[in-house]
Amino acid sequence: MSGVFSSFPYGAIYYAILDFDSCFLFWLKTTKNTTIQHISQKNILSVKMVYNDIPFDGIKLRENDKRRVAYFYDADVGNYAYGAGHAMKPHRIRMTHSLIMNYGLYKKMEIYRAKPATKQEMCQFHTDEYIDFLSRVTLDNVHQFAKETVKFNINDDCPVFDGLYEYCAISGGGSMEGAARLNRGKCDVAINYAGGLHHAKKSEASGFCYLNDIVLGIIELLRFHPRVLYIDIDVHHGDGVEEAFYTTDRVMTCSFHKYGEFFPGTGELRDVGVGKGKNYSVNVPLRDGIDDASYKNVFEPVIGKIMEWYQPSAVVLQCGGDSLSGDRLGCFNLSMQGHANCVNYVKSFGIPLMIVGGGGYTMRNVARTWCYETGILNNVLLDENLPYNDYFEYYGPDYKLDVRQSNMFNANSPKYLDNILINIFENLEHTKYAPSVQLNIVPNDKENLGDVEEDTAEALDTKGGSQYARDNIVETYNEY
Numbered sequence: 001m002s003g004v005f006s007s008f009p010y011g012a013i014y015y016a017i018l019d020f021d022s023c024f025l026f027w028l029k030t031t032k033n034t035t036i037q038h039i040s041q042k043n044i045l046s047v048k049m050v051y052n053d054i055p056f057d058g059i060k061l062r063e064n065d066k067r068r069v070a071y072f073y074d075a076d077v078g079n080y081a082y083g084a085g086h087a088m089k090p091h092r093i094r095m096t097h098s099l100i101m102n103y104g105l106y107k108k109m110e111i112y113r114a115k116p117a118t119k120q121e122m123c124q125f126h127t128d129e130y131i132d133f134l135s136r137v138t139l140d141n142v143h144q145f146a147k148e149t150v151k152f153n154i155n156d157d158c159p160v161f162d163g164l165y166e167y168c169a170i171s172g173g174g175s176m177e178g179a180a181r182l183n184r185g186k187c188d189v190a191i192n193y194a195g196g197l198h199h200a201k202k203s204e205a206s207g208f209c210y211l212n213d214i215v216l217g218i219i220e221l222l223r224f225h226p227r228v229l230y231i232d233i234d235v236h237h238g239d240g241v242e243e244a245f246y247t248t249d250r251v252m253t254c255s256f257h258k259y260g261e262f263f264p265g266t267g268e269l270r271d272v273g274v275g276k277g278k279n280y281s282v283n284v285p286l287r288d289g290i291d292d293a294s295y296k297n298v299f300e301p302v303i304g305k306i307m308e309w310y311q312p313s314a315v316v317l318q319c320g321g322d323s324l325s326g327d328r329l330g331c332f333n334l335s336m337q338g339h340a341n342c343v344n345y346v347k348s349f350g351i352p353l354m355i356v357g358g359g360g361y362t363m364r365n366v367a368r369t370w371c372y373e374t375g376i377l378n379n380v381l382l383d384e385n386l387p388y389n390d391y392f393e394y395y396g397p398d399y400k401l402d403v404r405q406s407n408m409f410n411a412n413s414p415k416y417l418d419n420i421l422i423n424i425f426e427n428l429e430h431t432k433y434a435p436s437v438q439l440n441i442v443p444n445d446k447e448n449l450g451d452v453e454e455d456t457a458e459a460l461d462t463k464g465g466s467q468y469a470r471d472n473i474v475e476t477y478n479e480y
């Protein structure tokens with residue numbers, strides 16, 4: 001029979017009539033339905049969701065994926081206090097450290113106490129007058145600085161407290177030395193939980209942050225790396241870091257945060273950078289109650305695309321713990337595993353990685369999560385039963401290494417997340433061809449004039465030593 005049809009000279013017309021017929025039937029069918037049904041039918045037929053709603057199935061480590069980890073901790077940091085009743089408690093860093101030690105992770109990584117950042121180092125980003133103010137102001141003399149406290153945004157959120165400047169120097173020193181070790185290829189991962197203070201501005205304190213250790217660390221990385229990716233999973237927008245690199249394509253910033261009537265109020269989808277930096281700032285504005293599955297289904301596609309198209313040679317991951325379920329200030333619903341999945345995913349790319357802390361106001365959960373994540377970075381999944389440690393009583397009544405999701409409502413619908421992904425991918429299209437920069441000579445440190453005498457073991461360890469020593473490193477550093 002088919003032979004008859006194919007030899008029929010008017011076959012084409014016949015098929016055209018058939019086709020017209022099916023169109024007519026389709027038209028009948030769709031006009032009988034309501035407009036809404038018609039639209040949804042059209043969507044199913046022609047628009048596939050970019051957002052893929054896959055359940056969260058926990059964390060899997062790859063075998064033999066051991067990295068050289070350098071962990072920075074200063075035992076003084078837990079002694080600083082913002083003041084009675086303040087949500088930010090540096091003590092959580094000491095709690096984290098005690099857990100890490102008692103899980104035996106010190107056997108797996110190198111532990112350092114960084115040299116506190118100097119004024120000169122701080123002023124690579126901040127203004128001299130702001131840093132000068134931070135170094136001078138105390139609880140006793142603060143009344144003499146009435147004008148400055150307004151100008152530099154010192155208030156109840158960012159109060160003056162005992163040892164404020166030393167606290168900033170410790171936080172900044174860890175991130176700068178971590179970056180320096182990564183630069184010299186001495187480690188694959190550098191960790192500084194005293195850092196991550198992403199709200200601090202060039203000349204202003206903000207949101208519990210005074211010194212932007214992240215910006216200082218990234219500036220250090222930029223001496224060796226053509227492109228640095230900054231990822232921020234704190235529940236708040238990483239505004240200070242975004243602002244610092246808003247006009248450059250050498251740093252891509254990507255922040256996931258609660259947006260809408262929430263501090264600091266910035267970070268909407270359409271804020272993408274300006275000038276050379278256009279499309280090199282990525283913002284993922286989220287609603288209350290995001291859970292492990294939705295977070296992963298947004299985080300992995302966005303970061304995956306950035307890795308593919310931007311091709312960073314170093315990554316800084318801010319691990320703010322206020323995105324965890326049950327945080328005193330946050331409103332997300334991530335479990336410890338959902339949070340740690342971001343660390344595991346970023347680690348899987350095998351790019352030099354700096355891990356910094358950040359927010360996190362339910363101390364026991366922050367300590368649990370950062371300890372668990374330190375395990376992952378050393379390629380171990382820690383036992384769920386907490387070892388005895390200095391703050392064991394904080395972890396009752398269960399004494400487990402776990403933060404669970406609650407039954408709170410997830411206000412992030414698949415449709416909402418789909419729209420975000422579509423927008424972000426559209427913007428990222430413009431970054432497909434990774435920008436390059438010619439790095440002929442590694443710029444000198446401000447205080448390092450390149451004397452070979454400076455190449456003591458300590459100088460090499462903290463700052464990379466002289467220009468001569470660094471030139472030797474550059475020769476063997478053949479990443480690009």
Ligand code: MN
Nearest residue numbers: 232234256257
């Ligand atoms: Mn964030």
